[in-house]
Amino acid sequence: MKSSKIVERTNDGTLYSMNLEFENSSFMILNVGRTDFIISVEGENLGAGVLEPTIIPANGRSIVEAPFLADNTVLDKYEQREDSPALRLDGTIAYNLLFTTLKIPFTYFPTQEEAREFIHG
Numbered sequence: 001m002k003s004s005k006i007v008e009r010t011n012d013g014t015l016y017s018m019n020l021e022f023e024n025s026s027f028m029i030l031n032v033g034r035t036d037f038i039i040s041v042e043g044e045n046l047g048a049g050v051l052e053p054t055i056i057p058a059n060g061r062s063i064v065e066a067p068f069l070a071d072n073t074v075l076d077k078y079e080q081r082e083d084s085p086a087l088r089l090d091g092t093i094a095y096n097l098l099f100t101t102l103k104i105p106f107t108y109f110p111t112q113e114e115a116r117e118f119i120h121g
Helices: 072-079 112-120
Strands: 003-009 014-024 030-032 035-041 044-051 054-056 060-070 087-097 100-108
Touching (some): 003 112, 014 044, 014 054, 035 060, 044 072, 054 060, 072 112, 087 112
Antiparallel strands (some): 030 054, 030 087, 035 044, 087 100
């Protein structure tokens, strides 16, 4: 998680704009398809987001912007805390390789600093 900021807060939820960084250590260009992801905090589902398809260069990195809608009920429980709650990002990336699509699940645990910045916007 490179960065995040709150775009809008409504009664329905809090909309974030997140920048996620992906690293490709292979010698092939990776064409990443649509990626659905969920962020949970302390085991509770905070909300979901979608990454649009992107290309990650061979032996390179790509930063992708993704909207994320957080549940205010869950978010409010953790905004007031002094310590950083444990965040977890789970998703499935679809790699389009030649004539096939390879779906790979992933889990990412943001650092405490990333978690603090995300929760407090």
